[in-house]
Amino acid sequence: MKAPTKVIRTDKWQLNPTPDQKVLLGETVKAYRRACQYLVGIIYTHWSELGELTADQLTPAVERLMHQTAKRPNVKYPQFNKTFYKFPSYLRRAAFAKRRLRRIAFSAGQVSSFVTRYREWQSGNRKRRNAKPPRLNADTGCYPALYKGQCYKLHGYDQIEIKVFNGSDWIWTTVQITGLRERHLVATNKMMSPSLVCNERYCHLSVPFACKPEKRKPKANVTAVDLGINTTATIAVVAHDGTVIHRYFIHPGRDIDRRDKRLKSVSMRASKTMGKGGKLHKEFCSLTYDKCRRINHQIGHIVSKRIVEIAEQFNSEAIVFENLKGWKPKGGRKRSNLRQRFHGWLKAKIRNFTEMKWAELGGKVIEVVAAYTSKLAYDGSGTVKRNSKKYSLATFPSGKRFNADLNGAYNIGARGVFKLTRRNDGEGRSSKSSGRPPRSWACLCDLWARVAPD
Incomplete structure (x- = not known):
């Protein structure tokens, strides 16, 4: 029997931050992007051994290279913990790992895409004969994925508490939710980890839902x-x-x-x-x-x-x-x-x-x-x-x-x-x-x- 296809749909939840909160949300996105850029360099340097790993194996393998712990005091890239002080572990893992709901890793995805395109260029698969080789671009737009309890706390559907970066430390701030759709009201829909989208024009949460439609009994x-x-x-x-x-x-x-x-x-x-x-x-x-x-x-x-x-x-x-x-x-x-x-x-x-x-x-x-x-x-x-x-x-x-x-x-x-x-x-x-x-x-x-x- 064919397994039912998983249906993923995304809602936009409009946020209404105060001017100070908007600055904090912007700083959080910038800190996340800087961490992604840093990790792109590490992953590309060790891609020969990391590229063959599965998503579950990739997370601990990269952490062994750059994340210091009491049991692992010596790592190859200790600068990450110093540069990104108290960086939340869930945001760090979101920057280079695949979660159980198959959220594509940003940094690893950037490196994988570049390696594939570069190999095609080397093999002569080019749109033009004089086409220049592709470049590894780590400075691309990405937004942090927020994980329940660690990065956000939902208070009903009117307010959400988000962990943000104030330039020196990670703190919690409560932001008003002003616009919703209806997918959160469906009992069979499962809310997944939202992404914080914040730029000069607007701030909102991009909230994916795993939808499980009920079995239909259609008419003829x-x-x-x-x-x-x-x-x-x-x-x-x-x-x-x-x-x-x-x-x-x-x-x-x-x-x-x-x-x-x-x-x-x-x-x-x-x-x-x-x-x-x-x-x-x-x-x-x-x-x-x-x-x-x-x-x-x-x-x-x-x-x-x-x-x-x-x-x-x-x-x-x-x-x-x-x-x-x-x-x-x-x-x-x-x-x-x-x-x-x-x-x-x-x-x-x-x-x-x-x-x-x-x-x-x-x-x-x-x-x-x-x-x-x-x-x-x-x-x-x-x-x-x-x-x-x-x-x-x-x-x-x-x-x-x-x-x-x-x-x-x-x-x-x-x-x-x-x-x-x-x-x-x-x-x-x-x-x-x-x-x-x-x-x-x-x-x-x-x-x-x-x-x-x-």
Whole structure:
């Protein structure tokens, strides 16, 4: 029996430190980063013997090199205890070890990554012939992991007591928690060690949870999703007998307009900068592109959240998407914005966000063949004809006019049902050898035929 996949999700807990507390939290992060830089040098120097050790063996091996105790007064690098006076043991181990919940070691990870990349460079595996060798960079951003009892004490969910560095000693300070999500309220979720994220702009705790979703007892239906550019997501809840229980359209137009307006400004600024010729510098409009990426990120979360809510409302067996991996857009007519619109098509982002949210509830996401989902009429009448002026409108061979995206969602749902029930062999559409479309091109009418009386 296959073991259930462990689901790890992270919440952000907003902190509201006083100005003095913010200075202390900043000093704590700086002290942790200095310790990581120090340990990177030690681990790299002894990587020939440390690189072959497991995570559990790595911790005591590094401590034998730099941590003095009563039973071990002589170590090779005694400067660590002098430089980092009273440095908490749990923070020290977090800087180079893997904990039991498989938190990746920062310092050891930095060294391992560098060694791997350097060996590839030596072997000639390079992007360019004159590519320079990689460098071991110990001065990278990292944040301390806090361990319960040793580094933090939680007082309800309003306050947290954190051990911080004041420049000469480690002391405790109580910080207000002003923002939470809901994962800590789920009884089956197990809170793991949070990380203290503090910089010039904000302070918060990044709190991971090991989620154990309850075993579901779904109803005999699937939630099918057709992702498009005219309508961001078209949803149809399809039962096993071919009944369409629910349908819904998701299109956050305000956010899409905000993004497209900014992208349009880029082309205008580019034309003014270059004129009729010339080149743009590498960081041209980088802030605008960053803003557009964040808007896309928000759109992905808005759409995926609504998809999961509908699937949860109807207790669906699975959420069904088209398999669009490797799909590449084709350009439209001259001077049309079709190619730009396809670049704003968040097919992968929405699908991935949906899978992450749905897995947390114990559900699964499946993919079906994308060919002819919107091209074949769901009633089995044949190939639809798209309206040239309004592409979202489809006309069936019977003369019926229907929404093309909704027609595609119906067919996606039918294919999802066949994939779940494994009943698509011998029923519905036959293989290509019979002169009819292949079984993977099933339509909604094939579900009707399966349950129809002889």
